[in-house]
Amino acid sequence: MTTLDIYIDDKPLKVEPGKTILEVCRENDIDIPTMCHLDGLTDVGACRLCLVEIEGVNKLQSSCTTKVSANMVIHTQTERLKRYRRITTELFFAERNHICAVCVANGNCELQQLGYKVGMDHIRYPYLFPSCEVDTSHDYMVMDHNRCIMCTRCVRVCGEVEGAYNWDVMNRGFNVRIISDFNTPWGESGTCTSCGKCMHACPTGAIWPKSLSGEQLHKNPEMISELVKKRKMNL
Amino acid sequence: MNRQELHTMAIKAREQQASCKHKIGVCCGAGCISIGAEEVLKKMQEDVKARGLESEVAVVPTGCMGPCNQGPLVKYLPENTIYQKVNAASVAEFNQAQLVEGKPILSSLIFADSRTKPFINAAEDPFFHKQLKIALKDCGELNPEDIDDYLVHGGYTALSKVLFQMSAEEVIAEMKQSRLRGRGGAGYPTGFKWETVYKYVSDQKYVICNGDEGDPGAFMDRSVLEGNPHRVLEGMAIAAFAIGANKGYAYIRGEYPLAIKRIELAIKQAKKIGLLGSNILGSSFSFEVEVRIGAGAFVCGEETALIASIEGKRGTPRPRPPFPAESGLWGKPTLINNVETFAAIVPIINNGGEWYSEIGTPKSAGTKVFALAGKINNAGLIEVAMGTTLREIVYDIGGGIQGEGQFKAAQTGGPSGGCIPASHLDVKMDYEALVSLGSIMGSGGLIIMDEQSDMVDVARFFMEFCMDESCGKCVPCRVGTKMMHDLLEKIYMGSATKLDLDRLEELAIYVREASLCGLGASAPNPFMSTLRHFREEYENKIQPEVQLVKGI
Numbered sequence: 180m181t182t183l184d185i186y187i188d189d190k191p192l193k194v195e196p197g198k199t200i201l202e203v204c205r206e207n208d209i210d211i212p213t214m215c216h217l218d219g220l221t222d223v224g225a226c227r228l229c230l231v232e233i234e235g236v237n238k239l240q241s242s243c244t245t246k247v248s249a250n251m252v253i254h255t256q257t258e259r260l261k262r263y264r265r266i267t268t269e270l271f272f273a274e275r276n277h278i279c280a281v282c283v284a285n286g287n288c289e290l291q292q293l294g295y296k297v298g299m300d301h302i303r304y305p306y307l308f309p310s311c312e313v314d315t316s317h318d319y320m321v322m323d324h325n326r327c328i329m330c331t332r333c334v335r336v337c338g339e340v341e342g343a344y345n346w347d348v349m350n351r352g353f354n355v356r357i358i359s360d361f362n363t364p365w366g367e368s369g370t371c372t373s374c375g376k377c378m379h380a381c382p383t384g385a386i387w388p389k390s391l392s393g394e395q396l397h398k399n400p401e402m403i404s405e406l407v408k409k410r411k412m413n414l
Numbered sequence: 415m416n417r418q419e420l421h422t423m424a425i426k427a428r429e430q431q432a433s434c435k436h437k438i439g440v441c442c443g444a445g446c447i448s449i450g451a452e453e454v455l456k457k458m459q460e461d462v463k464a465r466g467l468e469s470e471v472a473v474v475p476t477g478c479m480g481p482c483n484q485g486p487l488v489k490y491l492p493e494n495t496i497y498q499k500v501n502a503a504s505v506a507e508f509n510q511a512q513l514v515e516g517k518p519i520l521s522s523l524i525f526a527d528s529r530t531k532p533f534i535n536a537a538e539d540p541f542f543h544k545q546l547k548i549a550l551k552d553c554g555e556l557n558p559e560d561i562d563d564y565l566v567h568g569g570y571t572a573l574s575k576v577l578f579q580m581s582a583e584e585v586i587a588e589m590k591q592s593r594l595r596g597r598g599g600a601g602y603p604t605g606f607k608w609e610t611v612y613k614y615v616s617d618q619k620y621v622i623c624n625g626d627e628g629d630p631g632a633f634m635d636r637s638v639l640e641g642n643p644h645r646v647l648e649g650m651a652i653a654a655f656a657i658g659a660n661k662g663y664a665y666i667r668g669e670y671p672l673a674i675k676r677i678e679l680a681i682k683q684a685k686k687i688g689l690l691g692s693n694i695l696g697s698s699f700s701f702e703v704e705v706r707i708g709a710g711a712f713v714c715g716e717e718t719a720l721i722a723s724i725e726g727k728r729g730t731p732r733p734r735p736p737f738p739a740e741s742g743l744w745g746k747p748t749l750i751n752n753v754e755t756f757a758a759i760v761p762i763i764n765n766g767g768e769w770y771s772e773i774g775t776p777k778s779a780g781t782k783v784f785a786l787a788g789k790i791n792n793a794g795l796i797e798v799a800m801g802t803t804l805r806e807i808v809y810d811i812g813g814g815i816q817g818e819g820q821f822k823a824a825q826t827g828g829p830s831g832g833c834i835p836a837s838h839l840d841v842k843m844d845y846e847a848l849v850s851l852g853s854i855m856g857s858g859g860l861i862i863m864d865e866q867s868d869m870v871d872v873a874r875f876f877m878e879f880c881m882d883e884s885c886g887k888c889v890p891c892r893v894g895t896k897m898m899h900d901l902l903e904k905i906y907m908g909s910a911t912k913l914d915l916d917r918l919e920e921l922a923i924y925v926r927e928a929s930l931c932g933l934g935a936s937a938p939n940p941f942m943s944t945l946r947h948f949r950e951e952y953e954n955k956i957q958p959e960v961q962l963v964k965g966i
Contacts, residue, residue: 224888225889270889352883352895355886
C-alpha cells in the first residue's frame with residue numbers, strides 16, 4: 180500500500196492517504212483536544228480546539244477535517260495553539276452556565292476534562308449566562324440548554340446513526356439553540372425514538388437521563404463509535 | 415435561434431431604435447423607485463403620448479444611473495442631459511423644454527445645487543468623467559426589462575463568439591490574460607479559478623452567481639442585477655462554457671425583490687429565444703439558470719454557506735479544503751463568482767484580455783464598482799479604474815464632504831474591512847494598497863465619515879453586525895464576537911480599563927485566526943484598523959487603572 184511521508188511535531192511518520200490529521204495524531208498518541216469530534220460521526224470543524232499549524236498554509240486548519248497530504252509538516256503543540264485552546268475553553272465556560280459543582284455530569288464531563296487539560300485556572304471573560312430553557316418534557320431524558328456547548332454531536336448522531344433527525348439547530352450567533360423537531364418540546368417529538376444515543380454522544384451535562392444524577396451518570400460515547408463500525412461491517 | 419438569426423434580431427432592434435429621435439431614460443433602480451420614479455415614468459409616457467411624439471421619442475425605464483441621492487433621475491438622449499429630483503408634476507415642463515424648445519432647464523440639471531455651473535452634457539461632469547464604466551457600462555442606459563435593448567447594445571455577441579470561435583482553453587487563457595480578480599472581495603484571480611474547476615473531471619459541474627450582497631451600505635451587485643441582468647447571465651453562460659457546466663444558480667438575497675424580478679424576467683426572455691436552454695444558438699452547449707433566493711443571512715455570502723443554502727440545508731460554512739472547485743454544490747466541482755465579476759466577463763471577451771489588463775494597477779487590473787455612501791455630497795454608485803486615489807473619489811467624484819465637515823476616514827469592505835484615515839487620502843485604491851493599510855477592498859462598500867464620527871462607535875457598530883450575523887457554528891465567532899462587542903461597548907460607555915483593551919486585542923487576533931470562515935476571520939478588522947489609526951480615541955475613553963494594593 181502506498182504511504183505518505185509527513186512530519187508531525189518534528190516526528191517523521193508514514194501514513195495512509197485519505198486519513199485526517201486528527202486520526203493520524205490519535206493513532207500516534209499525539210494529544211489534540213476536541214469537543215465536536217466523535218469517532219463515527221461526520222466532522223464539522225466547529226469547536227476549533229483541534230486547530231493545527233501546517234507549514235506553507237497561512238491559515239490554521241482544523242485537524243478533524245483536514246486530510247493528510249504528501250510531505251505535510253504539521254505542528255500541533257505550539258505556544259500559539261495552546262493559547263488558543265485555552266481561550267476557546269474559557270469561552271465555552273463563559274458562554275453558558277457551566278458550574279461543575281451543581282451539574283449532573285460533574286466528574287463525567289468532557290468539558291470539565293478539557294478545562295483541566297488546557298490548564299484553565301480561571302476564566303478571564305465575563306460570564307454571559309443567558310437564561311436558557313430546561314426541557315423536561317421527555318419521559319426518560321432531560322435537555323438542559325444551559326449546559327449545551329453547541330458541539331452538535333446530538334444532531335449528527337440522531338441523523339447519521341439513528342436516522343431519526345429529531346435534533347436540529349435554530350437561530351444564529353450567540354442565540355443558537357438545539358431544537359427538537361420544529362422547536363417543539365422534546366416529549367412531543369414525532370421523530371424521537373428515545374434511543375438515547377444523543378445522551379451518550381453529548382459531552383456535557385446538557386442531555387442526561389432523568390433517573391440518574393451525579394456520579395451515577397456514565398456516558399458512553401465510544402458506544403456510538405463502535406456502533407458505526409459494526410454497521411459498516413458486512414457480517 | 416442560430417447565430418445569424420441573433421444578428422438579424424439585433425439589427426432589427428437597432429433599426430427600430432434608430433427611428434426614434436430621442437430616448438428618455440427614467441432611472442428605475444431601487445433607490446429612485448423608492449422616491450417615486452415609477453410615477454415619473456408613467457407621467458413621462460403619458461406626456462409624450464399626449465404630445466403625439468410616441469413614434470419619435472422612446473421612454474424607457476433604466477437601471478441605476480449613479481448619483482443615487484439626487485433621484486429620481488431622468489436622462490434625455492442623445493443630448494445626455496440628466497435632470498435630478500424630478501417629480502411627476504414637473505414632467506411636462508421638462509419635455510416642453512427638452513423636446514419642443516430644445517433649451518435645457520439649467521436649475522434642475524444634475525448637481526445644479528452643488529456646482530456653480532452644472533453641465534448640460536452630464537458626461538462632462540467630474541462625477542461621470544472621472545469614472546470608467548466597464549461593468550456598469552450599459553447600466554443606466556438600457557432598459558433592463560427588454561432583451562432587445564440589450565441586443566442593441568451588443569448583447570450576447572460575446573457568448574456567440576465564445577461558442578463558435580473559441581475553445582474552453584482559449585476562454586480561460588483570455589481570462590487569465592485579463593488579470594481580472596474576484597470582485598466579491600477576496601480578489602482571487604478569476605482565470606485561475608476557472609482553470610481549476612475546468613481541470614476537475616466530473617459528469618456534472620455548476621456555476622453559481624453570488625448575489626448575496628450583505629455589507630451595510632453596499633449596493634453594487636444589486637444595481638448591476640437591476641440595471642443589466644442579461645450581462646450577468648451572459649457572463650455566467652461564458653463561464654459555464656469554459657469550465658464545462660450546464661447548470662447555473664443565481665443566488666440573490668431576498669431583500670432585493672427588484673433584482674430577483676429582473677433576473678427572473680431576463681432568464682425567461684433569454685430562454686424564449688434560445689439563448690439559455692439546450693443547444694444554445696445551435697451549438698452543442700446547453701445551459702440552464704435557476705434563481706435561488708436568500709433568506710436574510712449575511713453568512714450565506716460565504717461560498718460554502720451559500721452552497722449549503724442552495725442544497726436546502728442550514729446556511730452555515732464548512733471548513734475548506736475541499737474547496738468548491740473540487741467539491742461544491744452536491745459534491746460536484748463548482749465555480750462561484752460574484753455578480754460584478756460576471757458583469758466584467760462580456761467586455762473582456764469582446765475586447766480581449768490584454769485590453770482589460772492594461773487598465774488599473776500592475777497587480778489589480780480593471781475597474782471596481784463602489785457604493786459611495788455616508789457624509790458625502792454625491793452619494794451613489796460609481797465605477798473607477800483600479801489605482802484611482804481615494805482623494806479623487808471623495809473630492810472629484812463625490813463632490814467633497816457634506817456641509818462644513820472635514821474628511822476623517824473612509825470605511826472600505828464593510829464589516830470585514832477597515833478604515834482609511836485622512837493621512838492616506840492619496841492611496842491608490844487597489845487590493846494590495848488597502849491590505850497594507852489594514853483594510854480590504856471588500857465587495858465595494860465605501861462609507862465616508864466626517865469628524866463627527868466616533869471611531870470606537872464605528873468599530874462597535876460593525877462588531878454588533880458581525881455578532882448578530884455569526885451563524886453560531888464555531889466558538890471563536892459565536893462567543894468571540896459577542897465578547898468583543900461587549901468589551902467595545904464597555905469602552906464606548908467609558909467604563910473600561912487598560913486591561914479590557916489588552917484583552918480585546920488578544921481576542922481580536924484569536925477570532926481572526928481561529929474562526930472557521932471569513933465572517934469570523936474578518937470580524938475583528940474594523941476594530942483593529944480603527945485601533946491602528948485612531949488609538950488615541952480608544953485611550954481617551956479608558957479609565958485609569960485602580961490600584962487595589964498600594965506599594966506593589
